[in-house]
Amino acid sequence: MMALAPHRARELRDLVALIDERRVAKCDGRLVLAELTDRFAARHRFAHGAYELRIAGVTSTSTAGAAGLLTNWQAAARRRLAKDRDHA
Numbered sequence: 001m002m003a004l005a006p007h008r009a010r011e012l013r014d015l016v017a018l019i020d021e022r023r024v025a026k027c028d029g030r031l032v033l034a035e036l037t038d039r040f041a042a043r044h045r046f047a048h049g050a051y052e053l054r055i056a057g058v059t060s061t062s063t064a065g066a067a068g069l070l071t072n073w074q075a076a077a078r079r080r081l082a083k084d085r086d087h088a
Contacts (some may be wrong), residue, residue, distance in 0.1 A: 004084040012077045029066025
């Protein structure tokens with residue numbers, strides 16, 4: 001796996017933090033997905049019984065709706081950041 005560019009790692013950390021901020025503010029997950037799409041070119045869809053989110057090179061899926069999808073994406077982003085630190 002290639003190392004993350006510094007700007008990509010910063011982007012992932014910022015996106016994880018943004019989703020946390022929206023969760024604390026009790027924002028509807030669908031509105032957070034719309035914001036991510038508008039501001040950060042995220043792509044999300046529902047196919048074959050699961051939601052999928054792709055943003056900043058990280059993809060995740062969930063069958064638990066928007067909130068579950070955001071939680072799963074954050075976990076995937078954190079794993080990617082951890083792998084990058086482990087290989088640095």
